[in-house]
Amino acid sequence: MLKQLSTSTLFCAIRAYSNAAGKIKARKYVLTKYFQGEPKKSDFRIFEEELPEIKDGEILTEAEYLSVDPYMRAYMIGYKLPTDMIGGQVAKIIASRNDQYPVGKYVAGSFGWRTHTICNPKSSPYLGFMPITLLPDMSPHPISLGLGVLGMPGNTAYFGVKEILYPKAGETIAITGAAGAVGSHVGQIGKILGCRVIGFAGTDEKCEYLQELGFDHAFNYKTANIKTALREGAPNRIDCYFDNVGGEISSTIMGHMNKYGRVAVCGSISSYNDTALPKVTILQPSIVFKELKVEGFLVNRWLDRWDEGIKANMNWLQEGKIKYQEKVYNGFDNMVEALVGILRGENTGKAVVKVK
Incomplete structure (x- = not known):
């Protein structure tokens, strides 16, 4: 009888909270102008919207950490304006009418730049690069890792290495954008697999950090001669290249690859703020004569295997084989500054915005 009363009381409390949700106002960023050069505050407007009552199967979440990622700069051109800003977040469940998603737990999802979200985790489509995921207990690590090594960047590194590069022990992997959320993780996976990693x-500070992570060599591309660095760091040439930046450095690296090398093209951050694509040395001679396999990819190709990547990265984290660093910005009103910051290379590791 006591158990029935407790369950009934709890359901009433949840229903009362969900009714109160109609009075909750979510704040959200809406893009009203396409980016010209760096993103600017004037490209956005912040709107408020009143949320309805949650329905059976739905949850109400409150954002705690929002993600800023380079892809956001490139992808918004594909949306018709005005449009809600895309992006992932870690959010706390504050009301629920879904037994599998209880109040107090955390989820990660592509909810965009907004403070509160109502969704049905099982029927909502995948909006962006991650499914709605109930996050495991990450203690003693911060819950923000759901946006980093235990989220989209971690899975990008995991599947990019495993499914695109498939490196063998003893091979050499080169990584550009190596101190970012994805690149730093790729390098550590490479070392776990027994590879030489540059x-x-x-x-210089980022290069020192990469060496702390176990990279065999790290070079400052702004001051180093890339061809000389490749001869020093990869005397037996490159077998696998994880490309985060594009540009001339990618042409140079691909020219230093071994026959039958593999290239995973993850991004092109070097040109995201450019109004016209830069001219670089053509890649076709290297691709043809070295018979390279070059493949671009988006991590949502593996949405049906999402938990596989999270579990693998969690195991490596718990075993002390994976380290991480976060650049934390503060305040929902500082989202644009945070996005500009990562496009300028301010971050080492994953950049997140703490909402409050």
Whole structure:
């Protein structure tokens, strides 16, 4: 009898909270102008919308950490304006009418730049690069890792290495954008698999960090001669290249690859803010004569295997084989500054915005 009373009381409390949800106002970023050069605050407007009562199967979440990622700069051109800003977030469930998603738990999802969200985790389509995922207990690590090594960047590294590069022990992997959320993770996976790993980053401090992570060599691409760096760091040439930046450095690296090398093209951050694509040395001679396999990819190709990547990265994290660093910005009103910051290379590791 006591158990029935407790369950009934709990359901009433949840229903009362869900009714109150109609009075909750979510704040959200709406893109009203396409980016010209760097993103600007004037490209956005912040709107408020009143949320309805949650229905059976739905949850109400409150954002705690929002993600800023380079792809956001490139992808918004594909949306008709005005449009809600895309992006992932880690959010706390504050009301629920779904037994599998209880109040107090955390989820990660592509909810965009907004403070509160109502969704049905099982019937909602995948909006972006991650499914709605109930996050495991990450203690003693911060819950924000659901946007980093235990989220979309971690899975990008995991599946990009495993399914595109498929490196063998003893091979050499080169990584550009190596100090970012994805690149730093790719390098560590490479070392776990027994590979030689060299990385390129934009400051000496970032290069020092990469060496702390176990990279065999790290070079500041702004000050190093790339051809000389490749001869030093990869005397037996490159077998696998994880490309995050594009540009001339990618042409140079691909010219230093071994026959039958594999290239995973993850991004092109070097040109995201450019109004016209830069001219670089053509890649076709290297691709043809070295018989390279070059494949671009989006991580949502593996949405049906999402948990596989999270579990693998969680195991490596718990075993001490994976390390991470976060750049934390503060305040929902500072989302644009955070996005601009990562496009300028301010971050080492994953950049997130703490909402409050």
